[in-house]
Amino acid sequence: MSEKYSFKRELLTCLPGLRGFAISLIGNHDRADDLVQDTIVKAWSNKTKFEPGTNMKAWLFTILRNEFYSQMRKKGREVQDTDGAFTDSLSTHAAQQGSMDLRDFQKALGQLPDDQREAIVLVGASGLSYEEAAKICDCAVGTIKSRVNRAREKLKEILDVSGHQDYGPDAGASAVTKSPMAL
Template sequence: MTESKTRAPVATDFRKEIIAIVPSLRAFARGLCGNRELADDLAQDAVMKAWAAHESYTPGTNFRAWMFMILRNQFYTTMRKNSRMTSWDPEAAERLLVEAAPQQHHIHMSDVEQALQKLPAEQREMLLIVGAGGASYEEAAQITGCAIGTVKSRLARGRVALAALINGPDDDVADMPPKLKKSREVRTRSQPPAGG
């Protein structure tokens, strides 16, 4: 009976921590996969895995990093399983089929989401964990299993590439990764000249 009394507060605290982190998990998952429904599924799977493994969590350690690592691993497992399947995302299709009016000074969230999806997975992941998720470099290193220097370099490259993708072809691309430079050159060549 003593064991159940001492275990109950731990389960209650664990439940409270899970409930508090769900919005962050959903946001991280959405950034990783770019699909709202899949993101919700990933977040739910991560919560279920964490709940099943709650006895392996050490209270007092970084709960956020532990949960993000579970979600990240779930994302990559899902992607590996579905690597041969194609998915239909009606929102993405609509964004591709409908041309938006040119934006001069405003950046819309959909522009940022589209640009994020064009980044290499490692850079996108770091931008989401550190930039959007508010994790420290140390937490990001723990979540991804990378060295802190790797976290910093992926984050820096991701920021440069994201800015270049959002701001358009007229900006300086000197610091842009070669793959993105080539992608932008092709995109710029395929656009009609301005004013004609």
């Protein structure tokens, strides 16, 4: 009985990472939540196939990735909004600089080829090792490293980032956070 609860507890700790990965693949929070739910249902129904002591996070990410590609194959005939024009017309974005930076980053991430986006999200955002990401993507570790490197370079190019000084808050935000009133 304790194995069941251990499985459930470990599965629950992976949810935030799964959701982040799903959002990076889909770009829509509601559809990403649906994908995570589908992943959890599949994992739960196949919990006897999970080997205790192995990497639950990698196992779940693999299920999510496979489910995502299965859904993509099924949706091959749907109208695609690749440039985001239709989606942008439906929503209003916040005026804060951080929100704009995040939006720019999301758009840039969306411009990456699928294999590079998947690799950089697994390694950079989800905190998986290159080895774990390679196992999830069913490819060599060197391939993952190459994809991550190419993704980083492409993101720097798209976002026009030249160095560390381009990261972090802008001058206005820095002035506010360094103000004694902000503390």
